[in-house]
Amino acid sequence: MKRKIAADTQAFGIGILLLGIIAWLEFAKPGGYSLASLTGGLLNLDMLIRVGLFTIVLVGLNLVMGYAGQVSLGQAAFYGMGAFFSAILTARASALGIPPALAQAWWWPWLVMLAGMFFVGGIAYLVGLPVLRLRGHYLAMATLGIGVVVYVLLKENLGLAHLNLTGGFDGVAAIPRLRLGEWTVWPVERYFVLVWIVALGVIWVGLNIVNSGYGRSLRALHSNQSAAESVGVAVHRAKAQIFALSAAFASLAGSLYAHFQSAVIPATFGFGESLELVVMSSVGGLASIWGAPFGTLAILLLREILRTQLRVILPFAKGEVEAVAFGVLLIVIMIFMPEGLTTGTIKRIRQWRAQRQLKKELSELLEPLGVK
């Protein structure tokens, strides 16, 4: 356990260093270079902000799926709830009768963001208590249902057409930029730094939970629910709690997304998005907090490469070929690294080290005997 925490600290160091280099590159533009020009346009801040946002969602999703062992096919709903919570309470504040003096204050969007986490987390807790009693396919169906309900509510103006809060299909536009006093968190490089400070904070919280008694009970109930109950783990409450926390993280990411895009539409938060999150989570490694950034980066990069390069190799290729190629690559990853990229790679390295150690010891033993 101590060794694991030390490894996490190292990983944080490397992460902060990398992000620092990228931020320096983008702020100072030394010699006219930027991230995009150095990577041939493959990486840019826009994409890295998305990686950061999805990382925040995935840390929560990994706690729910990888550690507690509960399926959630509706995580995009909480992401969307956070996004619309922020969008409505800032861009549509006047329609809600919030005095402009309040809605224009620099701290208002931050307060909304925090309130959104509690609001969405609270709803997830109440929904989670009954729903997380279900197991396997039934739970998958129920969480799918949560996603559909939220999507329809957003699309149908929460059933309050006269207020036009969510804007229906068109969504909400003109969401203000975030500010710290007089300092606006924009242009994009400033926003990049903000998103990643939050993402690292969320990773830190995720690791703390994994390494605590809570994380242990989650893994225990994943491993054997009746045994966990028999020693006093209130399994239904524990599951609902972690579900609520994951929803709060998703909501936070949604709020940050809203202020990043300055416009949100319901279509972004449908079933496709929930599925994409599960894919990222599995590719990164379900039972791994560090899998969150790597899974996201891998999927977004894969998509980007397919989008730009497939047409170079196959001039006739259209969107369908891209989707098929993406699917095939996912299958390949899952066949060769079923635990996901991070857990899988760590396991490979350990195996390789153990083998090398064994070989070394063997040769030391055999050498004096003249055996090769």
Added chain:
Amino acid sequence: MSKPTDLLQVSKLCKEFGGVAALHNVSFEVMRGEVFAIIGPNGAGKTTLFNLISGALPATAGDVYFKGRRLNHLSPDQIAAQGIARTFQTVQTFGQLTVLENVMVGRHLKLNYSLWHAALRLPRARAEEQRVRADALAYLEMVGLSERANDSAAALSFGQQRILEVARALAVEPELILLDEPGAGLTRSEVAELDRLIQQLRERGITILLVEHNMELVMGIADRVIVLDYGRKIAEGTPLQVQHNEQVIAAYLGEEKFTAV
């Protein structure tokens, strides 16, 4: 009502599975500090009885009282919080967790910090974790598994996993412990070890409810025995009384184990 010396009172307990009575009108009282055994042929309802007491299954009728408090309708984790811990007939360790972590999960109820403390890694959470780790190690020491503390629980032998379950149940600091066939599948030396462990629990003042097929073990350590057959209690008494009960002999007829003792 329950007498002051009664720790557990089971009153007219019934359980039906789709119309089939697995347990019918079973009543008995367990006194504080005794080793109380439940025996009977396979399918007699022993494990069902355990599942009703521990809250894993709801009773069809009847009541269970623990320290005078009615346990019906409490969930398994609430019953554990009352001071009842159990082991399982089929080994139920947390295979993906280490041996030490298995016992640490057993300390769950003693963890005194919230999710907030854990999430922000506040000093309280860290101190509590260290304490729980030390406690868990002490329990492993007691059952003789401390050398395997950092191995995965799934890597233990069958017998060791049974012992690990006992350690995990002990970590709950129960007043009553339900041991469901702890001797099944154990080697002779492991059974001897188990015998010693149960004696040790008794010396610690823990009341023991024991389901066991190994009659040598039962007759050696039990203070009192009840016999179940087809879901009904057919006898109750000291091991010696039960052994000479005609109904019991009839129920076990042909089962060499029993007559051999």
